[in-house]
Amino acid sequence: MKKERVEAFTDAIVAIIMTIMVLEMKVPKAGTLTALLDERSYFFAYLISFFLIATTWYNHHYLFTYATWISKRAFWANCVWLFMMSLAPVATGWISEFPSSRTTAYFYLLVYILWGMAFRVLMVILIQDNPKKKERLGRMAGPKRSWLELSLLLVALVVTYFVPILCLVILGLNSVVWIINTPKGSDRILS
Numbered sequence: 001m002k003k004e005r006v007e008a009f010t011d012a013i014v015a016i017i018m019t020i021m022v023l024e025m026k027v028p029k030a031g032t033l034t035a036l037l038d039e040r041s042y043f044f045a046y047l048i049s050f051f052l053i054a055t056t057w058y059n060h061h062y063l064f065t066y067a068t069w070i071s072k073r074a075f076w077a078n079c080v081w082l083f084m085m086s087l088a089p090v091a092t093g094w095i096s097e098f099p100s101s102r103t104t105a106y107f108y109l110l111v112y113i114l115w116g117m118a119f120r121v122l123m124v125i126l127i128q129d130n131p132k133k134k135e136r137l138g139r140m141a142g143p144k145r146s147w148l149e150l151s152l153l154l155v156a157l158v159v160t161y162f163v164p165i166l167c168l169v170i171l172g173l174n175s176v177v178w179i180i181n182t183p184k185g186s187d188r189i190l191s
């Protein structure tokens with residue numbers, strides 16, 4: 001399969017997901033700062049979700065730049081990853097509506113974990129399908145980042161039980177880890 005088709009499809013889905021999330025943001029009911037602050041819960045959840053999506057999209061671009069062949073397995077792994085990401089608007093809206101609920105926080109966390117696992121599976125398949133690019137593709141799954149990410153997720157699982165809204169903060173930190181630890185030169189690659 002031509003990777004350009006998969007990339008175009010992915011870009012469209014990601015754009016739609018981000019658009020849905022911003023459209024879910026409610027306009028304040030009055031022209032006061034208090035009315036604006038009443039929407040802070042959704043804005044905070046949206047902020048974290050937006051950057052989680054933007055970060056994984058950036059890393060997806062890196063992977064697809066170096067992959068020369070997109071197999072049927074890679075296509076379907078990409079679709080599963082997009083499906084998990086498509087649950088982000090629901091998880092974002094739900095946790096913002098009930099920020100003190102363990103259920104909503106654990107649902108948000110579950111969506112993120114499944115989404116992250118789907119991305120890892122996609123990475124592994126792309127590495128297997130493109131053995132000549134293994135070194136470059138493998139840079140995305142560095143051990144330092146993997147251990148830090150796993151540690152943050154384990155902390156989130158525990159902390160969420162006591163202070164549910166902190167799962168957003170921890171996942172925000174996870175996004176920062178991915179932003180900081182992108183492969184060297186990833187901003188200089190040409191398609």
